[in-house]
Amino acid sequence: MVLSAFVLLTGLAVSWSVHQRAEAAAQARLQGLVYGILGATDVDRDGTLSVRGGALPDRRLLSPATGLYARIVGNTGTMLWQSADSGLALPDTHYDPIGEWRFEQSVLADGRRARSLQLQSVWELDDGQELPFVVHVIDAVDATQDPLARFDRSLWAALSGAAVLLLILQWSVLRAALGPLRRLGRDIDAMTRGERDALDERLPDELRPLATSVNALRARERRRHVHARQLLDDLAHNLKTPLSVLSNLGIDTVSEQSVRMQAAIDRYLQRAAAGSSHATGPAIALAPIVGRVSESMRRLYPEHRVDIRNRVPATLLLRAPEADVYEVIGNLLDNACKHGAGAIEVRYDNATATLSIEDDGPGFGTGDPERWLVRGMRADRSVPGKGLGLAAVAELVDAWGGAVRLDHREPHGAICRLTLGQAVVDVPP
Amino acid sequence: MRALVVEDEPVLRAQVIEALRGEGFVIDETGDGIEGLHYATQMPIDIAVIDIGLPGIDGLELVRRARDAGITVPMLLLTARDGWQDKVEGLEAGADDYLAKPFHLPELIARLRALLRRAGGFAAATLRFGALQVDTRAQQVSVDGRTAALTAYEYRVIAYLAMHAGETISKATLLDHLYDESELRDPNVLEVFVKRLRQKLDPERTLNPIETLRGQGYRLALVRSDDKASPPPVEG
Numbered sequence: 001m002v003l004s005a006f007v008l009l010t011g012l013a014v015s016w017s018v019h020q021r022a023e024a025a026a027q028a029r030l031q032g033l034v035y036g037i038l039g040a041t042d043v044d045r046d047g048t049l050s051v052r053g054g055a056l057p058d059r060r061l062l063s064p065a066t067g068l069y070a071r072i073v074g075n076t077g078t079m080l081w082q083s084a085d086s087g088l089a090l091p092d093t094h095y096d097p098i099g100e101w102r103f104e105q106s107v108l109a110d111g112r113r114a115r116s117l118q119l120q121s122v123w124e125l126d127d128g129q130e131l132p133f134v135v136h137v138i139d140a141v142d143a144t145q146d147p148l149a150r151f152d153r154s155l156w157a158a159l160s161g162a163a164v165l166l167l168i169l170q171w172s173v174l175r176a177a178l179g180p181l182r183r184l185g186r187d188i189d190a191m192t193r194g195e196r197d198a199l200d201e202r203l204p205d206e207l208r209p210l211a212t213s214v215n216a217l218r219a220r221e222r223r224r225h226v227h228a229r230q231l232l233d234d235l236a237h238n239l240k241t242p243l244s245v246l247s248n249l250g251i252d253t254v255s256e257q258s259v260r261m262q263a264a265i266d267r268y269l270q271r272a273a274a275g276s277s278h279a280t281g282p283a284i285a286l287a288p289i290v291g292r293v294s295e296s297m298r299r300l301y302p303e304h305r306v307d308i309r310n311r312v313p314a315t316l317l318l319r320a321p322e323a324d325v326y327e328v329i330g331n332l333l334d335n336a337c338k339h340g341a342g343a344i345e346v347r348y349d350n351a352t353a354t355l356s357i358e359d360d361g362p363g364f365g366t367g368d369p370e371r372w373l374v375r376g377m378r379a380d381r382s383v384p385g386k387g388l389g390l391a392a393v394a395e396l397v398d399a400w401g402g403a404v405r406l407d408h409r410e411p412h413g414a415i416c417r418l419t420l421g422q423a424v425v426d427v428p429p
Numbered sequence: 430m431r432a433l434v435v436e437d438e439p440v441l442r443a444q445v446i447e448a449l450r451g452e453g454f455v456i457d458e459t460g461d462g463i464e465g466l467h468y469a470t471q472m473p474i475d476i477a478v479i480d481i482g483l484p485g486i487d488g489l490e491l492v493r494r495a496r497d498a499g500i501t502v503p504m505l506l507l508t509a510r511d512g513w514q515d516k517v518e519g520l521e522a523g524a525d526d527y528l529a530k531p532f533h534l535p536e537l538i539a540r541l542r543a544l545l546r547r548a549g550g551f552a553a554a555t556l557r558f559g560a561l562q563v564d565t566r567a568q569q570v571s572v573d574g575r576t577a578a579l580t581a582y583e584y585r586v587i588a589y590l591a592m593h594a595g596e597t598i599s600k601a602t603l604l605d606h607l608y609d610e611s612e613l614r615d616p617n618v619l620e621v622f623v624k625r626l627r628q629k630l631d632p633e634r635t636l637n638p639i640e641t642l643r644g645q646g647y648r649l650a651l652v653r654s655d656d657k658a659s660p661p662p663v664e665g
Contacts (some may be wrong), residue, residue: 055658075447198556234512235510236509236510237482237508237510239509240509240529240530240531241438241441241509241530241531242529243531244438244441244444244531244532245438245440245441245444245531246528246531247531247532247533248441248444248448248533248534258531262531292517292521293513293517295520295521296516296517296521299518299525300526302547303547303552322514323512323514326513326514326517327513327514328518329511330511330512330514330516332514334513369515407553413517
C-alpha cells in the first residue's frame with residue numbers, strides 16, 4: 001500500500017510539474033506569436049490595419065483548419081484581421097486594460113482543447129489618435145497529438161509497470177527473508193507437540209543465536225528436571241533400605257512409624273512426579289509400553305493365566321514422561337491381573353481420545369466405583385498390595401490434562417477409562 | 430531349600446537371613462554383586478533374593494548374567510525404586526518377582542515360597558500327594574489328616590523331595606540343599622532322617638512315600654493329586 005501511494009504521488013507530482021512547464025512553454029510560444037503578429041501588422045494614416053501574410057511568425061496562420069488561429073479585434077468589436085478561417089467557433093475576445101495579457105484554456109466545439117492568449121494593445125496614429133485593438137491567438141491541440149496527453153499515458157504506464165515489478169520483487173524478497181522465521185515457528189510448534197527435541201540451527205546469521213539459545217535453555221531445563229527427579233529417587237532409595245531395617249525390628253512403635261514414613265515418602269514422591277509430569281522430551285509410543293508391561297504381568301501372575309489383549313494403535317503417541325506412563329499402565333494392569341479373572345483388554349478410542357482397560361473379574365462392587373480413586377481405598381482386601389494404585393493413576397493423568405473414570409462392566413468386571421486430552425499427539429488415520 | 434541372599438546393607442541382610450533360616454532355609458549370602466553372581470552360578474541354590482543397588486555389578490546385571498549362564502532358579506529382586514518402569518526392566522532382565530523396600534519379612538517369605546511352588550509346578554501352598562500333604566506355609570506334614578511330628582531337618586527332607594516329586598535326588602544334592610556350609614554334612618545322618626520319616630509317615634508300611642534308588646538317591650514315590658481344598662490336618 002505504501003508503494004502504491006508512493007507511485008501515485010510520484011506520478012501526480014511529475015505529471016503536474018511537466019504540465020506546468022508545458023503550459024508555461026505554450027504561453028511563451030503564444031506570446032511570441034502575438035509579438036510576431038504585431039510585427040507583421042501595419043496601420044496606415046487613415047487607421048486601416050493590415051497584416052503582411054509573408055511576415056507572420058507561423059505559416060499555419062495562412063491555412064484554414066491547421067489548429068492555429070489569430071485575429072485582431074478592435075475595441076468596438078470590429079474584426080480588423082483574422083487568420084485563415086476554420087469555420088469553427090473560437091473563444092471570445094475580451095477587452096482588458098492596455099498592456100494586459102489574458103491566457104485562457106477552453107474546449108472548442110469539435111472537442112479539441114485550445115489555449116488562447118490575447119494582448120490588449122493600442123496603435124498611436126500620426127495625428128495622435130489611438131487605435132485600440134486586441135491581438136488574440138488560439139492554439140487548438142488534437143487530443144491524439146497532444147504531447148502532454150501522450151506524456152501522461154507513458155508516465156502512468158511506466159510507473160504502473162515499475163510498481164508491479166517492485167511489488168513482485170518485494171514479495172519475493174519478503175518470502176525469502178521470512179522463510180527461516182516460518183521454519184523456526186514450525187519447529188517450535190513441533191517441539192511443543194513433542195515431535196522434535198531441538199530447533200534446527202541451520203538458519204541465517206540473524207536467527208541462529210535465537211535457536212541456539214532456545215535449545216540451550218531447553219536442554220538446561222531438561223537436565224534440571226532429570227537431576228531433580230534423580231535426587232528424589234536417590235533420596236527415596238537411601239531412606240527405604242533403613243526403613244526396611246526398622247520395620248522388621250519387631251518393635252511395634254518403630255514398625256508403625258516406619259510405615260508412616262514410607263507412606264509419606266510415597267505420597268510426596270508421587271506428588272512431585274505429578275507436579276513435574278509435563279513432557280519436556282519427545283512424544284512416546286504407548287503400544288510398546290502396554291506390551292512390555294503385559295509381558296511382565298504374565299511373568300508375575302502365571303497362575304492367573306492372564307490373557308491381555310493390546311489393541312492400542314502403534315501410531316498413538318503420548319506427550320508425557322515415560323516413567324509416568326509406565327506407572328499408569330503398570331498400576332492399572334496390575335489391578336486387572338490381581339482382581340480380574342484373566343481376560344483383560346486394553347484399547348484406545350480415537351474419537352474420544354480415551355484409553356480403556358477392562359477386566360472380567362468381580363468389578364468394583366456395589367456403589368459408586370469412583371470412591372476407589374481416593375488414596376488408601378482398595379477394591380479387594382483379600383489380595384495383598386497397597387491401595388494407592390488408582391489414586392496415583394488419577395493424579396498422574398490429571399497432570400497430563402486428562403481424567404480417570406471407573407465403571408462397572410456388563411455382565412461383570414471393571415472398566416477404567418482414561419481420557420488423555422492434551423497428552424495425545426495426533427494419531428494419523 | 431537353599432537360598433542365596435545378595436544385599437549390601439548388612440543389617441537388612443542379617444534380618445533377611447535370620448528370617449529365612451527360621452523358615453528352614455540354608456543360606457548363601459554376600460553384599461557384593463560379583464560375589465553374588467559367583468554363588469548363583471556355582472552353588473546349588475534353589476532360590477535367590479537379590480537387591481538391585483549392589484557394589485560390583487548391580488542386581489539387574491547379576492540376574493541377566495545368571496540367566497545367560499543357564500541358571501533357572503527363581504529370583505526375587507529387592508528394590509527401593511518401585512516404579513513400574515524399574516519393575517518391568519527387572520522382570521525383563523530375568524527376575525521372577527520383585528519386592529519394594531521397605532518390606533515386611535513375612536511378605537518376603539510368602540513370595541519366596543510362592544516362587545518355589547511355582548517352580549515345582551504347584552499353585553497352592555499345600556502340596557498334595559493323595560493321603561500325604563505337605564503344608565509349606567505351616568511347615569507341617571500330614572497323612573490322612575493326621576499331622577506328623579517331624580523335626581526341622583526331617584521336614585526339610587520331605588519338603589524338598591515333595592517339591593521335586595518324581596525326581597531322583599542324590600544324597601549329595603540333599604545335603605547341599607539342607608545344610609549350611611558351616612554345618613557338618615554326614616550322609617549317614619541323611620539315612621537316619623529318611624528312616625525316621627518312613628516310620629513317622631508310614632508306620633504300617635502301606636504308603637511307601639520315599640523310594641530309595643540304590644546308588645542314585647531318593648525319590649518321592651507318591652503321585653501328585655489335584656490342588657482342591659482338603660480337610661485341615663489334625664494333631665496326631
